[in-house]
Amino acid sequence: xxxxxxxxxxxxxxxxxxxxxxxxxxxxxxxxxxxxxxxxxxxxxxxxxxxxxxxxxxxxxxxxxxxxxxxxxxxxxxxxxxxxxxxxxxxxxxxxxxxxxxxxxxxxxxxxxxxxxxxxxxxxxxxxxxxxxxxxxxxxxxxxxxxxxxxx
Numbered sequence: 001x002x003x004x005x006x007x008x009x010x011x012x013x014x015x016x017x018x019x020x021x022x023x024x025x026x027x028x029x030x031x032x033x034x035x036x037x038x039x040x041x042x043x044x045x046x047x048x049x050x051x052x053x054x055x056x057x058x059x060x061x062x063x064x065x066x067x068x069x070x071x072x073x074x075x076x077x078x079x080x081x082x083x084x085x086x087x088x089x090x091x092x093x094x095x096x097x098x099x100x101x102x103x104x105x106x107x108x109x110x111x112x113x114x115x116x117x118x119x120x121x122x123x124x125x126x127x128x129x130x131x132x133x134x135x136x137x138x139x140x141x142x143x144x145x146x147x148x149x150x151x152x
Contacts, residue, residue, distance in 0.1 A: 031049070031053055034049055035049040035050050035053065
């Protein structure tokens with residue numbers, strides 16, 4: 001167990017808490033490896049680990065470190081709130097509102113550009129498909145007419 005993990009555990013932590021902290025320190029890959037080993041040696045252990053990973057939301061989170069996840073979520077929430085609350089300076093608040101409005105418009109324009117780009121790409125791919133299809137049909141007609149000429 002590394003020193004950072006040992007520092008966060010109480011002195012009387014049981015073997016399960018120590019094992020959980022050890023696996024959390026190594027990330028989701030360690031949890032998955034433990035589950036696979038559990039399935040290999042004794043399938044109920046692997047099944048229990050899978051159930052625990054799903055129940056504790058370790059399976060679907062980006063990280064197994066819940067405290068980091070909560071801190072990140074809290075920081076995002078505070079940043080979002082900080083962007084919305086007034087500063088008390090009307091000139092700055094007007095500037096901020098104008099900048100946010102301008103950024104929103106630019107985002108909408110960019111999304112519209114991406115939509116047009118996707119549509120153009122789809123049309124080009126479709127046109128290429130139709131050209132290849134018509135080339136294949138023309139080649140098949142030519143081959144058929146050559147065979148008819150040879151037979152005659």
